[in-house]
Each structure stands twice: as C-alpha cells, then as structure tokens.
C-alpha cells in the first residue's frame with residue numbers, strides 16, 4: 439500500500455499507528471495526519487528547486503489546504519514559506535511563530551483590515567488581484583510609512599484539464615488580471631508607478647489536481663514573455679515569478695500523479711530556455727503546492743452506524759460525520775478510496791453508498807464504494823483526506839468539528855482539539 443499505509447493483523451496502520459486503536463483512543467470522526475509524509479513532500483519540492491533550479495527559489499505551502507498552528511510550525515521547520523488567503527490564515531501563521539517575511543498574502547477580495555494586518559506585520563509579499571487593490575495597498579502602506587513587496591496575479595489564459603470548478607488560469611475566472619485583453623499590462627504599469635509598492639514579480643495559478651507538466655511549462659513561457667514585455671515597456675525588470683500550485687495527487691486508481699520533482703525539472707528547463715531567448719535574468723521562482731503536501735498525508739476515521747439496504751437499488755452505510763467534515767463529494771463529486779480499518783485483510787466485495795449524518799440527501803462521501811461487508815461499529819477509513827477537508831469543514835446541523843491528530847513512527851498527538859457542544863454555543867447570545 440502507498441502513502442504511509444500498512445496492514446497488520448487485519449487492521450489498517452497509518453504512520454506506524456493502528457488506526458482502530460486511534461479511533462478508540464480519540465473517538466471518531468477523526469482526522470489523522472502522518473507527519474513524515476508531510477515533511478517528505480516539503481523536502482521533495484524543496485530539493486527539486488535545489489537540484490533543477492540552482493536553489494534559486496522557494497516552496498510556499500498553500501495553507502488553505504489545511505491550516506492550523508502545527509502546520510505552520512512544520513512548514514517553518516522544513517524551511518519553506520506559506521501562501522495565505524485571509525486575515526485568519528495570516529493570524530494563525532503568526533500565532534504559530536511563522537516568520538512574516540516568508541508569508542505570501544493572496545485573495546481576490548482582501549479587506550482593508552486584512553491589508554492593514556498584513557502590512558503592519560511586514561508580511562513578505564502581497565499578491566495583488568485587482569486595480570482597486572493597487573490603490574488601497576499603496577495608500578495603507580503610505581499611511582504606515584512602509585514600502586510593500588507585491589506581485590500581480592495574472593491569468594495567463596491556460597486551460598488546465600481538471601475539474602471545472604478548480605481551473606483558474608483561463609480568462610473567465612474571478613482571480614487576477616487578464617493577459618489577453620491588455621488588462622495585466624495596464625495593471626502592472628499602474629502598480630510599478632505606485633510610490634509605496636515594490637513590484638518584485640508576477641504570479642499565476644492555473645488550476646488544481648493537474649497531472650501533466652505541460653500546462654506549467656506553458657505558463658512559465660507565457661509569464662516569461664510577459665516579464666520581458668513589462669521590461670521593454672517600462673524599464674522595470676522584475677526578479678521573481680510565482681507559478682502557483684495545483685500538482686495532482688492520487689485519490690483513486692483513476693489518478694496517476696507524477697513524482698513531485700518532475701514539475702520543477704520540466705519547468706526549470708522551460709524557464710531557463712525562455713529567459714535566454716528573451717535575454718532576461720532568470721527569476722527567483724516560487725511554487726505553491728497545497729493538496730500534494732497534505733492530501734495524501736491525511737485520512738479520516740469514522741464509525742459506521744446505520745446500514746440501510748434498499749432492495750435492487752443500493753445500500754446506504756452511514757457514518758458519524760459527513761459533509762460537515764468532508765464536503766468535497768457534495769461540492770465536486772470528488773472520489774476517494776475507503777476501507778474498513780478493522781477488516782483490512784477482508785475482501786472488498788460489498789458495494790456501498792457511504793453517507794454522512796447531515797440532514798441533506800446529498801450528504802454522501804462516495805457512491806459505488808467497494809469495502810468489506812460492513813457492520814455497525816466498524817471503523818471506516820477514508821483515504822487522502824488531508825487537503826481541503828478540515829479546512830472546508832463546517833458546523834452544519836451543529837455538528838462539532840472532529841479532532842485532528844498527528845502520528846509519527848506510531849506515536850500520536852492531538853494538533854486540533856475536538857469541538858464540544860459548548861464550543862458550538864460559545865458565540866451565541
């Protein structure tokens with residue numbers, strides 16, 4: 439088995455720990471993360487920049503994938519930066535002692551309060567998303583007597599072949615400035631003229647769960663041409679390029695991810711070539727993997743409750759969580775592999791529709807899922823849930839969010855406490 443998983447004595451192990459015991463010890467639903475897998479992914483990306491791009495770059499963990507204090511601590515220990523998209527993520531990172539200069543602040547609708555927080559705390563880079571933001575960041579920076587390092591988010595017009603809702607490099611997208619229409623050029627000229635902004639480079643993010651290096655290479659070449667055009671038209675030669683994240687992971691057998699290092703290998707070659715052709719200095723490069731750092735490093739454990747067979751139609755196997763801790767099936771029809779953790783050696787010959795406990799017919803975790811014959815009280819493990827699960831969780835139906843634990847070499851520790859009913863009413867008046 440892959441991704442830190444193993445089977446012993448009919449039980450599923452993850453990160454060296456018996457998941458059935460973890461469920462007993464901490465209760466379910468439970469998010470379980472394997473620390474070593476997270477560190478390995480950070481290292482793979484970091485090493486790929488060292489190896490293929492002469493170390494002239496930085497990995498930024500896209501913390502929207504899973505944001506909590508422990509993740510920022512781990513990222514810092516691994517010597518990488520982070521991408522944040524809200525005041526809340528910035529606040530969490532700073533509270534964990536993350537160095538402000540290694541934080542990027544993204545987002546298509548940043549509020550003045552968020553910008554003030556970022557500028558006051560000397561956040562490393564702000565990635566500008568629209569014209570109004572150029573003025574707002576400049577005037578807040580002026581008020582605070584600072585010069586802010588900024589990038590502009592550009593839509594390079596690339597259609598990465600992925601799910602409709604998670605492709606973002608094409609023109610019809612709420613993020614960034616369009617290259618094709620001249621909007622990006624106009625925005626860059628405006629930002630370069632702004633007194634309290636230092637335009638260090640440009641950013642693009644072409645989508646998510648992408649399995650081919652081609653769209654990234656295309657993006658690198660389009661962005662290099664844009665850098666050259668800006669240099670020619672304004673004399674301002676930027677020194678940084680952020681190519682975003684989006685590297686695909688394996689959720690099921692349908693997915694065939696590439697080794698993470700391959701992205702930098704191909705992109706580095708393309709970027710060096712483009713820069714040579716355009717007589718540009720090779721820029722410092724940033725990449726922003728989120729899903730691929732934490733996705734495979736997390737699983738969710740549930741307890742099976744009601745099992746309802748509708749003859750000739752389907753069997754609903756309901757678990758004690760659902761769209762409140764993992765809304766991705768309801769949102770995108772996202773597919774997962776699952777197995778019964780206490781029957782890990784048994785044949786997966788039962789076809790189930792795995793349902794949550796929320797009061798919503800669409801509250802499913804998966805359909806046509808092959809698992810061992812389920813019984814009430816079994817522990818169901820849903821794999822590769824480390825990204826966009828906890829971070830998208832809600833209290834729908836006033837269901838408390840599960841705890842998250844980190845395992846390493848069989849040892850476990852809580853990194854996010856389970857919410858209580860008291861937590862649920864703590865803000866009610």
Ligand SMILES: Cc1ncc(COP(=O)(O)O)c(C=O)c1O
Nearest residue numbers: 500643646683684726727728729
């Ligand atoms: C700007 C930006 N960078 C990085 C990411 C991370 O993408 P992924 O988790 O697919 O690597 C996202 C995802 O939405 C993004 O919007």
